[in-house]
Amino acid sequence: MSTIQTVTYQNLGWKTAADIYLPPGFDEGKKYPAIVSTHPIGSCKEQTAGNIYAKGLAEAGFVVLVxxxxxxxxxxxxxxxxxxxxxxxxxxxxxxxxxxxLPYVDAERIGAIGVCGGGAYTVHAGITDHRLKALVSITGVNYGRLIREGFAQFQPRQLAQHIAQMRTEQAQGGEREVANLLPASVAQAQEAGLTDIDVLEATEYYKTARGQQPNGATSQLMSFSGAAMGWDAFLHAEVLLTQPLMVVIGDKPGGFGAFRDGWEIYSRAASTDKHIVVAEGWSHYDLYDKPEPVAIAMAKVVPFFKEAL
Structure with a gap:
């Protein structure tokens, strides 16, 4: 089995907390290929990016930092x-x-994987940081597109104005309000008339024992979301995204748009070594932790990283 070490390291003006998943039989005197695993929006390192994908990749022989x-x-x-x-x-x-x-990491053999919003962040990191030698997006969602469309109910100018108003009020002494991105339960979502598969399945994952973790807060300070309004995860992919790329999606489209975004980045990437894996019959949140779709993904992801790194 893999083992986990919890570490902290310097970020800009604060510390990052991370877990390092080490492979079975780990030997500090050896050099290992390594992978950065990035969690979804509203999630944390103990959820799918950690306890599913980092764990599975470590068991396959990689050092994984989430x-x-x-x-x-x-x-x-x-x-x-x-x-x-x-x-x-x-x-x-x-x-x-x-x-x-880290002395046991081969600095020239580092890749990255991410889930949901973390998948698109991983893609953008690869576009702009070529120290990353291979990239995997698991049901990746382009957050810039999502906030302009779904979060804004396809009224992005109105949302931009609302964010501006909130920021102005807070700058003048108003209270910062943290929004919960999901209903408290599936029943509450249904009572509110919400029917989208992604919203209902996200609620079932994050708000029940299935996926719930203390730091999986599904919360966001919306007044600070203006930066996301003008952001595109896939900007310059046609020119700068040259690394080996694997995109994993389910074939049940939902409101968060991973199916659409997956095909878009697969098409736009300049990579000559690129692959799209469609888990037929499975949804966005099935790929978070359901054994069968995760197995479909990992059966492709592990050999991909072993060849690319």
């Missing part, structure tokens, strides 16, 4: 619950820095 996002989980940074795509991508760069400082 970190809490800045301003979230056990990582530092204030105000709390900021979701800023540029900083989320910067977190991945700091994770690479840290891995490259």
């Amino acid at each position: 970190h809490d996002a800045s301003f979230q989980g056990a990582s530092g940074g204030t105000p709390r619950f900021i979701e800023d795509p540029a900083i989320r991508v910067s977190d991945i760069r700091f994770a690479v820095d840290y891995l490259q400082s």
